[in-house]
Amino acid sequence: MIEVKNLIKEFEGRVVLDDISANFQKGAVNMIIGKSGSGKSVFLKCLVGLIRPTSGEIRYGGRNFLAMKNREMKRLRRDMGMLFQGSALFDSKTVLENVMFPLDVFSRKNQRERRKRAEFCLERVNLLDAADLFPSEISGGMMKRVAIARAIALNPKYLFCDEPNSGLDPKTSQMIDELIQDITRDFNMTSLVVSHDMNSVMNIGDYILFLNEGIKEWEGSKEHIMDSDNDKLNDFVFASDLFKKIKEADAIITGNEANEENRKKLIQRMEEEAKDL
Amino acid sequence: MTITGSLENIGEYALLMKRVLTPPDRMREFFREFFKEMYKLGVNSIWIVVIISFFIGAVIVMQIALNVASPLLPRFTVGAVSREIILLEFSSTIMCLILSGKVGSNVATEIGTMRITEQVDALEIMGINSANYLILPKITAFVAFMPVLVIFSMFLGLYGGYVICYLTGTPPVSTYVYGIQAFFRESFVWYSIIKSMIFGFIIASVAAYYGYSVRGGALDVGRASTDSVVINSILILMTDLVFTQLAMG
Numbered sequence: 265m266i267e268v269k270n271l272i273k274e275f276e277g278r279v280v281l282d283d284i285s286a287n288f289q290k291g292a293v294n295m296i297i298g299k300s301g302s303g304k305s306v307f308l309k310c311l312v313g314l315i316r317p318t319s320g321e322i323r324y325g326g327r328n329f330l331a332m333k334n335r336e337m338k339r340l341r342r343d344m345g346m347l348f349q350g351s352a353l354f355d356s357k358t359v360l361e362n363v364m365f366p367l368d369v370f371s372r373k374n375q376r377e378r379r380k381r382a383e384f385c386l387e388r389v390n391l392l393d394a395a396d397l398f399p400s401e402i403s404g405g406m407m408k409r410v411a412i413a414r415a416i417a418l419n420p421k422y423l424f425c426d427e428p429n430s431g432l433d434p435k436t437s438q439m440i441d442e443l444i445q446d447i448t449r450d451f452n453m454t455s456l457v458v459s460h461d462m463n464s465v466m467n468i469g470d471y472i473l474f475l476n477e478g479i480k481e482w483e484g485s486k487e488h489i490m491d492s493d494n495d496k497l498n499d500f501v502f503a504s505d506l507f508k509k510i511k512e513a514d515a516i517i518t519g520n521e522a523n524e525e526n527r528k529k530l531i532q533r534m535e536e537e538a539k540d541l
Numbered sequence: 542m543t544i545t546g547s548l549e550n551i552g553e554y555a556l557l558m559k560r561v562l563t564p565p566d567r568m569r570e571f572f573r574e575f576f577k578e579m580y581k582l583g584v585n586s587i588w589i590v591v592i593i594s595f596f597i598g599a600v601i602v603m604q605i606a607l608n609v610a611s612p613l614l615p616r617f618t619v620g621a622v623s624r625e626i627i628l629l630e631f632s633s634t635i636m637c638l639i640l641s642g643k644v645g646s647n648v649a650t651e652i653g654t655m656r657i658t659e660q661v662d663a664l665e666i667m668g669i670n671s672a673n674y675l676i677l678p679k680i681t682a683f684v685a686f687m688p689v690l691v692i693f694s695m696f697l698g699l700y701g702g703y704v705i706c707y708l709t710g711t712p713p714v715s716t717y718v719y720g721i722q723a724f725f726r727e728s729f730v731w732y733s734i735i736k737s738m739i740f741g742f743i744i745a746s747v748a749a750y751y752g753y754s755v756r757g758g759a760l761d762v763g764r765a766s767t768d769s770v771v772i773n774s775i776l777i778l779m780t781d782l783v784f785t786q787l788a789m790g
């Protein structure tokens with residue numbers, strides 16, 4: 265579990281994250297959503313320690329992240345896997361070498377076992393065939409999958425994904441989403457996924473945190489996202505294509521007065537539609 | 542470039558070097574990278590060193606033969622003077638100026654690209670000291686290979702002169718060969734090798750600094766690469782001045 269308390273980040277006096285508190289549960293896909301520029305990436309980078317927050321507290325399983333000594337930090341880092349917005353694969357290494365890299369650096373196992381583990385991870389993302397190719401020789405969606413394989417190579421407890429499906433077609437992005445959900449469940453990880461894609465949110469989000477201009481506007485589960493009376497959240501949610509369609513349908517069916525029953529149906533349909541995309 | 546700006550750069554450079562110059566976490570990984578870099582930065586530079594040294598050596602001998610054609614000076618002076626120029630300045634300083642263009646831009650571009658594509662962040666996330674992991678093998682491999690490049694350059698420079706004497710006959714080959722051996726001091730070779738190793742350190746570390754501090758996109762990587770070559774050239778020339786004054790003056 266990751267606990268965040270009163271996190272504030274300023275860049276040269278400009279507040280980018282304003283007093284954010286949240287708890288991210290184990291075995292769940294936690295999603296951080298918000299418009300472009302709302303501070304999602306900065307939030308994620310604060311959590312993994314790439315950016316030092318101005319003030320606030322971050323706890324990993326109760327341990328204070330910001331006060332950690334070098335050695336403790338290193339040990340925690342081995343439990344973190346991160347999927348970057350642009351995949352961030354090492355250009356000079358093949359797909360297999362990329363996945364093996366964290367093992368080469370950290371694992372005490374011998375070469376053969378490390379290779380076996382890397383191949384297992386590649387198989388998990390269905391890319392064993394591409395093992396000997398270089399990142400420049402594979403597609404963007406494949407790169408994302410390799411990056412996932414690399415992120416899970418050391419069997420991390422925490423998985424961070426910055427826009428895992430930006431720039432991908434709907435089919436591939438759904439596949440990536442489900443992959444993230446499956447490995448989260450399989451390995452009982454605490455996953456944090458930054459996204460502005462409502463399809464993914466409805467598909468895999470267990471807990472949702474909505475950021476707007478650095479402020480936590482809303483948090484909760486996807487079942488409640490439609491019930492919210494937060495204007496900013498509604499603006500964001502209903503600006504997405506998926507919800508535009510559903511809102512229209514909703515207006516036709518219920519004559520604008522959706523009762524509880526209808527809402528449930530609506531959510532169900534929405535989920536189905538998200539799956540079909 | 543303002544004064545405060547350059548002071549800031551020097552401070553940042555020093556902080557980066559503090560992170561770079563620590564023992565590597567994993568020796569196995571370090572040596573693998575070390576030999577890769579030695580090949581990429583060192584072995585791949587041999588051809589340019591060979592070509593340039595040969596031609597410049599030839600031109601130096603030609604120029605000196607033409608310009609010191611005085612009855613007061615013995616003919617073997619041509620060989621002796623050419624040798625001093627090649628050993629003391631050409632094979633170290635001029636060679637390093639050229640290498641700062643080739644190796645420096647290569648290092649800055651590679652690390653800069655890794656920076657903007659978040660590969661550096663990916664290393665940090667894994668708990669790896671990215672500065673140490675990426676930069677130390679480059680610096681050590683290049684510095685370690687420098688003597689090879691310098692010796693190649695010395696031999697080919699002198700050989701270029703030999704070929705010119707052979708072709709033109711001024712001075713005759715035997716006089717030239719006598720000249721390049723006359724009053725030879727071995728210490729000059731060591732002086733040159735040590736000097737170029739220091740230049741090698743400057744080239745690789747300054748270029749790495751520029752690459753590592755890139756923020757932004759592809760254009761910024763290009764700018765960092767150009768900046769690193771300019772700054773490296775200035776630093777090499779200034780260091781040469783100081784070094785020459787200290788060692789020879």
Ligand SMILES: Nc1ncnc2c1ncn2[C@@H]1O[C@H](COP(=O)(O)OP(=O)(O)OP(=O)(O)O)[C@@H](O)[C@H]1O
Nearest residue numbers: 275276280298299300301302303304305306307460
């Ligand atoms: N290193 C930095 N220095 C100064 N300002 C920064 C820095 N990094 C981010 N910011 C600012 O913080 C704000 C939030 O940026 P962030 O990258 O977190 O947005 P985001 O929500 O991830 O957007 P997107 O969906 O487009 O990725 C932006 O206004 C950005 O200009």
Ligand SMILES: [Mg+2]
Nearest residue numbers: 304305306426
């Ligand atoms: Mg972002």
